[in-house]
Amino acid sequence: MTRDTRARRALPPGSSRLLLASPLLLAACEGRQSVLVDGGADARILTDLFVVMLVGAVVLWFGMNGLFYWATRRSPAPHSQRVANWLVVLGGILFPTVTLGALLVYGLTLMPELRATGDGPVIRVTGEQWWWRVEYEREDGSTVTTANEIRLPAGERSTFLLDSKKVIHSFWVPSLGGKMDMFPGRVTEMTLGPEKPGIYRGQCAEFCGESHAWMAFEAEVMEPDAFEAWLDAEAEPAAAPATPEAGRGAALFLTQGCGACHTVRGTPAMGRVGPDLTHVGARHSLAAGRLGTGVEDFARWVANPGAWKPGAEMPAYDHLSDAQIGAIAAYLEGLE
Amino acid sequence: MDRDDHDREPQPQPHGDEREFSEERESLWRIAFAPTIWAFHFIISYAAVSVYCFKFGALFDMNTLRFALIAMTALMLAAIAWIGWRAFLRWDVRDTGEFTNPEGSAEDRHQFLGHAGFLLAIVSFIGVVYDTLPLILLGSCR
Numbered sequence: 007m008t009r010d011t012r013a014r015r016a017l018p019p020g021s022s023r024l025l026l027a028s029p030l031l032l033a034a035c036e037g038r039q040s041v042l043v044d045g046g047a048d049a050r051i052l053t054d055l056f057v058v059m060l061v062g063a064v065v066l067w068f069g070m071n072g073l074f075y076w077a078t079r080r081s082p083a084p085h086s087q088r089v090a091n092w093l094v095v096l097g098g099i100l101f102p103t104v105t106l107g108a109l110l111v112y113g114l115t116l117m118p119e120l121r122a123t124g125d126g127p128v129i130r131v132t133g134e135q136w137w138w139r140v141e142y143e144r145e146d147g148s149t150v151t152t153a154n155e156i157r158l159p160a161g162e163r164s165t166f167l168l169d170s171k172k173v174i175h176s177f178w179v180p181s182l183g184g185k186m187d188m189f190p191g192r193v194t195e196m197t198l199g200p201e202k203p204g205i206y207r208g209q210c211a212e213f214c215g216e217s218h219a220w221m222a223f224e225a226e227v228m229e230p231d232a233f234e235a236w237l238d239a240e241a242e243p244a245a246a247p248a249t250p251e252a253g254r255g256a257a258l259f260l261t262q263g264c265g266a267c268h269t270v271r272g273t274p275a276m277g278r279v280g281p282d283l284t285h286v287g288a289r290h291s292l293a294a295g296r297l298g299t300g301v302e303d304f305a306r307w308v309a310n311p312g313a314w315k316p317g318a319e320m321p322a323y324d325h326l327s328d329a330q331i332g333a334i335a336a337y338l339e340g341l342e
Numbered sequence: 343m344d345r346d347d348h349d350r351e352p353q354p355q356p357h358g359d360e361r362e363f364s365e366e367r368e369s370l371w372r373i374a375f376a377p378t379i380w381a382f383h384f385i386i387s388y389a390a391v392s393v394y395c396f397k398f399g400a401l402f403d404m405n406t407l408r409f410a411l412i413a414m415t416a417l418m419l420a421a422i423a424w425i426g427w428r429a430f431l432r433w434d435v436r437d438t439g440e441f442t443n444p445e446g447s448a449e450d451r452h453q454f455l456g457h458a459g460f461l462l463a464i465v466s467f468i469g470v471v472y473d474t475l476p477l478i479l480l481g482s483c484r
Contacts, residue, residue, distance in 0.1 A: 091441075099464070103468050106472075107468075107471070107472065107475075110472060110475055111475060111479065114475055114476055114479040114480060115479055117479075117480060118480065118481075118482070118484070121484040122484075123484070
């Protein structure tokens, strides 16, 4: 048997498939929710930190295994007490102390930039089960309330005031920076400095109940002018229904009691239990990243929210006819 | 000369310190000195900065607190170094060449406690230095 065939035989079954799959696995490093995509300064710093740690870990892995190989195969005879003592002092005390000290200094020097004071909008985000209440605090003291979507101006450092209603959640947009826990009754603060316009994905990063995995949101980074225009539009009351069907939906929305939980500004619906729906049709997603915002998505959700998000507080409206649900969906989809 | 004296190994005339350390009951807790300083350093540093940032941030400059804590650190490091040096002398490895002191005689236990105290002092020294790095590198409450 030649050396070559032996080496080939030594490969466990499935290795070639793994090798073929590796480009696919690496492709997973791209995408809207990857920590390796640098949407801003914070994410870039964290990516650098990751690379430094990864390279260090690989060097250490090879170093340790090389030492192991040397000690067991190349030079298996007992070593002198003197060599062993020096190995303990250098490898066991000096090297870890210096390495850990250097990593600590490196990590600490990153922190001031990651925790810099915000110079952009102040956004209060409250974790609910399982969605995000989002309130923009404007300079004139007014508040613009929305939900399940965060828009940020590029090139400015936005401040997040994070709160929670009942359980601990964690606010995380991997492509924009680090995460921060949200505690009931205690406001935590973090800042993010996004730089590249685009749509990123955020995700609750602390288990918060049965639909924790469905608690996501879109984070859109916009040019500052576009952001201001969007915020002005978001502050406006809801648009009137544009079609007769949407008009019927608007009436049903009120008669079915949806307004007890949801706010649609400019209408009698002023509930604060569920997400503000004033401009829900203009959002990127429905139900905190669970569905899209097409008419059929609204219809699916209204008919049976629990099917899409187990444990959701909103009841199913499956007693309504398809036409009635379609009307409500048309109304909501038109709230842009 | 009674029987006990007859059995005992010949030893150098013990001075006060050695006599104390040959009694394990009294000397065991001494090896905890350096880690105790480390623990106090950790608690004092973190508590002082937390309380300052939460309550007194507006009253005085943070650098005052930083320099006070760094001065405290210097004193504590000096104390740990001194404790470590004393423990090293007790270990007496340079004269005996014995690292592990496996015999179990009174003098052996004495030297072993010196060895343990010396290592604990090293760990405590490193711990205090690590504790202090945030104080040096982070100058604000953020």
